[in-house]
Amino acid sequence: DAKTTQPPSMDCAEGRAANLPCNHSTISGNEYVYWYRQIHSQGPQYIIHGLKNNETNEMASLIITEDRKSSTLILPHATLRDTAVYYCIVRVLNSGNTPLVFGKGTRLSVIA
């Protein structure tokens, strides 16, 4: 079962920052927060993950609250190609055969 809650949809103007929230109030101490996205008719794409510190890579930034009960994925300058469903997933790192379990995600629409 997915252990996260995300808004079903969001809109963002092209060029603006997209801030996608995720609630994971039951996260365990050894669970990481992962973000994937799925562009229409494609396989999911890894974006970023973190434990408790904020993380940044070439795609996005991940802000995790101090109590780790929620996080925000930030796409600093959204483009039309960022239109996708974004999934927030919590899981233990190096969890062997445990697969990623996908919730319903947030459908982000970037508007010109």
Add this chain to the structure above:
Amino acid sequence: GAVVSQHPSRVICKSGTSVKIECRSLDFQATTMFWYRQFPKQSLMLMATSNEGSKATYEQGVEKDKFLINHASLTLSTLTVTSAHPEDSSFYICSARGARGLAGGMYEQYFGPGTRLTVT
């Protein structure tokens, strides 16, 4: 690095026939492969988990005799939909988990581009 391919990308078959979908890890050895199914406007649903050389573990409600999974090598897994019916029409996505040290973190899952199956 960490590329997963699927073949075919799209297939149409007649009801009652079988269809095989291949999933390959191109630049790493996949100790574990996962198969997901996705119906329109729904999320990915895990079908089964397979380790190289072992029998697959199927999720509840997934018929193992209908969805045959073979993971004969560290770079190839196949999903065969036997006696396909229109309700099997879906987007099938494989995912491979590699070894420590790959881009994106240790033991991450990398996804194939998906195969759209249409059963007429």
